Amino acid sequence: PAHRARGRARGLDVPDDLPRRGDRPGHRRRHPRPARLRRFAAVVDDHAEELARLEVLEAGHTIGNARWEAGNVRDLLDFAAGGVERLNGRQIPVAGGLDITLLEPLGVVGVIAPWNFPMPIAAWATAPALAAGNAVILKPAETTPLTALRLAALALEAGLPEDLFQVLPGTGPVAGNALVEHPGIAKIVFTGSTRVGKSIMAKCADQVKRVTLELGGKSPNIVFADADIEAAAAAAPMSFLDNSGQDCCARTRILVQRSAYDRFMELLTPAIEEIVVGDPADERTQMGPLISRAHLDRVRSYVTDDLPGIRGKAPEGSGFWFPPTVLTDVPEDAPCAVEEIFGPVAVVLPFDDEADAIRLANATEYGLSGSIWTRDVGRALRASRAVKAGNLSVNSHSSVRYWTPFGGYQQSGLGRELGPDALTAFTETKNVFISTEA
Numbered sequence: 252p253a254h255r256a257r258g259r260a261r262g263l264d265v266p267d268d269l270p271r272r273g274d275r276p277g278h279r280r281r282h283p284r285p286a287r288l289r290r291f292a293a294v295v296d297d298h299a300e301e302l303a304r305l306e307v308l309e310a311g312h313t314i315g316n317a318r319w320e321a322g323n324v325r326d327l328l329d330f331a332a333g334g335v336e337r338l339n340g341r342q343i344p345v346a347g348g349l350d351i352t353l354l355e356p357l358g359v360v361g362v363i364a365p366w367n368f369p370m371p372i373a374a375w376a377t378a379p380a381l382a383a384g385n386a387v388i389l390k391p392a393e394t395t396p397l398t399a400l401r402l403a404a405l406a407l408e409a410g411l412p413e414d415l416f417q418v419l420p421g422t423g424p425v426a427g428n429a430l431v432e433h434p435g436i437a438k439i440v441f442t443g444s445t446r447v448g449k450s451i452m453a454k455c456a457d458q459v460k461r462v463t464l465e466l467g468g469k470s471p472n473i474v475f476a477d478a479d480i481e482a483a484a485a486a487a488p489m490s491f492l493d494n495s496g497q498d499c500c501a502r503t504r505i506l507v508q509r510s511a512y513d514r515f516m517e518l519l520t521p522a523i524e525e526i527v528v529g530d531p532a533d534e535r536t537q538m539g540p541l542i543s544r545a546h547l548d549r550v551r552s553y554v555t556d557d558l559p560g561i562r563g564k565a566p567e568g569s570g571f572w573f574p575p576t577v578l579t580d581v582p583e584d585a586p587c588a589v590e591e592i593f594g595p596v597a598v599v600l601p602f603d604d605e606a607d608a609i610r611l612a613n614a615t616e617y618g619l620s621g622s623i624w625t626r627d628v629g630r631a632l633r634a635s636r637a638v639k640a641g642n643l644s645v646n647s648h649s650s651v652r653y654w655t656p657f658g659g660y661q662q663s664g665l666g667r668e669l670g671p672d673a674l675t676a677f678t679e680t681k682n683v684f685i686s687t688e689a
């Protein structure tokens with residue numbers, strides 16, 4: 252009305268039905284997708300404690316970890332929501348016209364999740380896939396379907412269109428395989444064992460189906476003699492004991508320069524023995540039980556009583572308990588030193604110099620994570636370049652942030668999740684040339 256009045260005051264012929272600024276098509280219209288995803292994030296936040304308690308119940312995660320996991324889902328949804336408005340195509344200079352790229356959604360994305368971090372790993376793929384305009388069918392692991400089902404209910408509560416995000420519980424060979432083989436599924440994001448990942452990749456080849464794989468690991472923790480040995484020894488236990496070692500990024504090969512070996516072990520021994528293992532619902536607990544009897548038996552099969560090393564404490568009696576364990580004096584190629592145990596077990600191997608450290612670090616078919624402890628910045632950079640792994644940390648063991656890329660080299664995976672390009676992994680690039688000469 253003010254504009255109309257000013258126009259008329261200047262003698263202009265201003266009709267009464269002149270559209271107002273907000274009425275123009277597209278003007279002030281909010282993109283519904285980020286708004287919905289932000290609402291979903293808010294609803295998850297409102298239910299964070301409930302989701303965390305579910306994770307403690309079904310996966311035995313410590314309550315502290317489970318709270319972080321629920322918060323991670325919220326943050327991922329928020330982050331992905333912001334990505335919708337930044338999912339920019341490009342404009343490429345060409346003669347005789349205009350060339351633009353469109354980033355189009357793939358269609359329906361099948362997400363096959365493992366049991367070790369049921370909530371975050373489901374969300375790593377689901378949030379950016381939805382944000383990029385896809386629908387998602389999530390197949391949780393057999394042992395951990397509850398948080399996935401609850402998240403789908405919360406999505407509806409947040410106003411996501413019905414069926415846009417569905418959960419399909421069931422076994423891997425039935426429900427998981429149905430997603431892999433169905434021609435209506437455009438992409439599979441699989442997180443789990445390297446063995447199953449390979450078979451899924453082979454099946455996807457049949458339809459040239461897009462695939463992202465997040466697989467196993469046997470990650471090195473390289474401690475050079477010039478490092479802050481106290482800090483390295485203090486950080487080493489939880490770098491492979493977090494989530495009872497059921498973590499694909501666990502630093503389970505501790506490589507220590509020979510000249511610092513004795514000092515490091517002197518500090519590591521009490522640190523391992525003091526780890527509090529027990530009821531995951533207790534706030535003081537640092538490590539809970541393993542996921543199942545079958546998994547406990549598998550972990551046990553790697554650690555016979557005769558193997559030398561450090562054993563921490565664990566509760567006796569019922570429950571799938573296994574003590575924090577560090578094995579020493581094992582051959583470099585022993586099964587416990589090369590295979591992913593996926594339990595609270597690490598090996599310590601000595602090395603002579605930088606070249607020897609890199610050789611040992613890369614003596615694996617995996618390549619997911621790794622840590623480098625040194626005070627020499629040149630060595631930190633050389634080692635960061637030389638170690639074949641997707642996620643390295645220097646003087647720290649952190650490797651997963653939702654806004655930095657995550658994924659494996661070699662047989663640890665294919666493709667990247669999270670980070671600034673998370674949404675583009677769920678798009679197809681279409682190039683369009685528009686002639687200006689027609």
Ligand code: NAD
Nearest residue numbers: 364365366391392423424427428443444447465466467499
């Ligand atoms: P898994 O491979 O047995 O199962 C993972 C998922 O795949 C489950 O949902 C399972 O039901 C499904 N599945 C099994 N067989 C299938 C088939 N034939 N077709 C389709 N789906 C099938 O692994 P797991 O024991 O649940 O998880 C532990 C593994 O996951 C470890 O090796 C670990 O390193 C890996 N992991 C990797 C990452 C990563 O980001 N790289 C993260 C977490 C876990």
